[in-house]
Amino acid sequence: MDLSIYGLTEIILSLKATNLANFFAMLVAFSFVIVTFLTKNYKLKKSFYALFLLLTASLFLIVYANDYLLFFIGWEIMSITTYFLLSFTLSKKTLHKYIIFAMASALSMFIAILILYSSNHSFLYADAHQSFKALGDIEEFIFIVLMLFTIFIKIGTIGFHYWLVDAYEESQNLFTPFFSAVLSKMGIYALIILLTQVVDITYPLAIIGVITSIIATFKAIQEDSIKRLLAYSSIAQLGYIVTVLGVYDGMGGALYHSLIHTVVKLLLFINIAGIIFVTGRSKFSELGGLLYKTPQSFVLLLIGIITLAGMPPLGGFSSKFMIYTSLMDAKYLLILSAIMFSSASAFLYIYKLIYGIYLGHPTNKKLESVKEVPISFLIPQYILAIVLIALGMFPALVVPYFNAILNELNLKTIEFSNYATLTTSFAEFNGLVIISAFGTIFVVLLLVFVNLKTKVKDVKNRFDVAYCGEEPDEATHLHYGYSMGKELQRVGFINTILKNSVKYFYDYIAKQTLNFSDILKKIYSGQLNINFNIAIIFAIILLWWSTK
C-alpha cells in the first residue's frame, strides 16, 4: 500500500502471507476456535465478545504485517484491547500494572522502529537488515535493547514478569487459555522477526532464556494458586524457546515448542477453568481428591502434564528433543545442562498440579458432591489431547511444514524420512515404536493383573488408610502434598531465588516516581496564575529558540 496519495511519501505499508506468518496465524485461529467452545458456560457482556474479536484481528495484523509500522499498529491494538478485556475481572492495582508495562513496551518499540527508520527511510522487513547496518554503534545498541525490552515484557522474561503472573491469575477463566497460548507467542513471533530480519543475537539470549526458565520453575513450585503456578510454568516454557532461539540452528526447536506450548497450555488452562467452574475454588489447599468425581478431566490433565514434563511417549518429548539436540549441536553444553536441570525441577510443580487437584484427600466435605465438568469444557480438551498424542506417535508430522518455513528463512532444514521418525543432525528417535512398546507393555500387564485380581474390599470410608496404627479423622491433615516444595526453602541458594522478587525493585521505582511527581505538583499546582506564568515562560523560550 502506497501512502503517497495521503501526502505521506516514502512510506510503504504491506501485508504478506509468509509461511512463518501462516504458522503463527494458524496458532491464533486454532486457539480462537478452541476457546469459543467455552463461551456458553460464562455469562459475558456483548462488549467482551466485540473486544475479543478485535483482539484476534489485531493478532492477525501483527503476524501478517510485512513492515514494522503495521506491526506496531497491531501491537498497540493488541495491548489496548487486552487492557479492556482484562478490565472485566482484574483489580485496579493489577490493571495498572498491566497497562504501565504494556505502554512501556509499546513506546520502546515505537522508538526502536523510528531509530531503524531514521537510517534508511523504510519500515519494510526486507530493508530492515540494511537499515540496521547503516546505524551507528550506539544506535544499534539502543535499538537492540529497546526491541528486546518490548519482547521480554510480552514474553514475561524474569525481571519483566511482574505484571504477567497477577494478570493471568485474575483474568477471566475463559480468557486465560488464550492469553497464555497466543498472546505470549506474539512476543516469540516478534523475537523471531527481530532475529531473522534484523540482527542475530546468540549467546546472551540463550543465557537470558535459561535463567528465566530456572527461576520461573522454582517460583512455580511455591505457588498455592493453580493459575499462578501455570503462569510461572508458561514463563519457564517460553524461556526454553528464547534459549533455543539463541542457537544458530534452533529455529526448528523453537517453532516446535511454540506449537506444543500453545496446545498444552490451552489444555491445562481449560482443564483448570472447568475445575474452577464446578468447584468455585482455585487453590491447591482448598481442593483435592477429585479423581473419582471427575475422571475424564483427570485423564485429560494427565495427558497435559505428561506433555508439559516433556515425557515420552507424548508430543512434549519431541519438542524438548529438538531443543536439546540443537543446543548439543551448537556445543552450548552448560546451557544444555542448565535447561535439563530446569526441566527436571519442573516435575515437582507438575506433580503438584495433578496431585493438588485430583489426588490425595478432599480438604472439604463440599468437594464430595462435585460432578464431572460440563461437556463443553471436555470437547476442546479431547481435541487438544488427540493433537498431543498424534504428535507423540508421529513426531515428524509437522516437519514438512517447518521445513517450508525454514527454507523461506534460509535456515538449515530438518531431515525428514518418515512421519514416525524425528531426525536431527545429532540423533533420532521413532515415536511410533516408543508409544506402541509402552502401550503393549502396559496393556499386557493390565490384562494379567485384571485376571489375577481377587475380590477385594473397595474402600468406602476415605479415612481407611494405613496410618501407623492410628485412626485419622476429619481434623487430621491428610491432603499433605499440596504444600510440596516448601522444603526447598531450607536450601540456601534456592531460598535466595524464592525470597527475592522484582517487586522490591518496581516498588522502589514507583516510590521514586511518586516523590518526583509530588515535586512537580508543587510547581504545576493547577492555580490559574501559576499556569499562566509557566505558559509565558514557555512562550519566551520558544521565541528565543526560533530566533536563534
Place this chain on the structure above:
Amino acid sequence: MIILDLLLMFLVAYLTGFLYYGLYRNITARFQRRYGPPVYQSFVDSIKFFTKEDAISHGWMFYLGPIIMMSGAVMTLFFIPLFNIGESFRGLSEYGNLFVVLYLLVLGPLGNALGVGAGGNPFGVMGVTRGLTRLFAMEMPFYIAVIAIMSLSQSADIATIASHQETYNAFAYPLLFIGALFSFIGMMGQSPFDVIGAPVEVYSGPASEFSGKFLALLMSQSAIFTFAKLVLMVHLFLGGADGFLELLTKTFILFLFVIAFGSMYGRFKTPQSVDFLLKVPSTIAVVGLILATWS
C-alpha cells in the same frame, strides 16, 4: 524375532535383578555383622506375594500406579542394549537414544507417584514429595556428565558411546565419573540419598498402601530397574560389555561399590541432600565438563 529378543532381555534382567537384590541384602547384613537371608529369599518372597490377595483398594488409579512403574522400568530396559556388539539383546535401542532413556528413567517413578497419590495415604505422599524434591538435584550431576560424554563421542546412541572408549570414560574423565557416581548412588536408593523410602523413619514411603500382587510388582520392577540402571552406567563409563561374563563382572563391581558406600554413610535429610548434590557433585561435574570439552 524381536519379541523373543525382548522376552529374553526381560528374563535376564528379572533373574539378575533378583540375584543382585539378594546379594544386596546379604552384603549389607555382613556390614552390620549379621548373616542375612539366603540369596534367593527376595525372589521367593516376590513369587509368594503374586499369589496373595490384596488387602485394600483405592480405585483404578491406585492400581495403575505400579503398572505404569513396571512399564517404565521395562521400557528403560528395552531401550538400553545389553552388549556393544552382536545382533541379539539389542532391544529397541535403535529406535531411541540416550535422551529417551534419560526421560524413561523418571517415567516409572512419576507414574507410581500418581498411584500413591490416589491412595491418599499421607505417608506415601510424604515419600513422593521427598523423592521429587530431591529428584532434580540428584539428576543434575548425572545429566552434566552424560551431556559431556555425548558431546565427546558425538553420539546419543548408547552402543556407540560404549564401544568408542579407548580408555574407559571413567578413567579418561574421572571428574565426570565421580559426579555421575553420586547421582547414581541416589538413583539406586542408597544412603546417604535414601530419604524417599527411608526405612524405619517414615512409615514406609511410596509403597505404604500397596499389598499382595502390587507389592510384588513393585519388587520386580525394582529388580529390573536396578539392572537396567547398572547396565546404563557400565555402558556410559566402563566401556560396555561384549558378553554376559564381562557385563556381570562390571555391573557387580559397580553394584558392590554402591552398596558399600550406602552402608557406610548415614542419611541426609531432603534439603541437605539437595544442598549437597547441587554444591559438591554438580560442581565436580561442571569442572569435569569444562576440562573435558575445552578446546
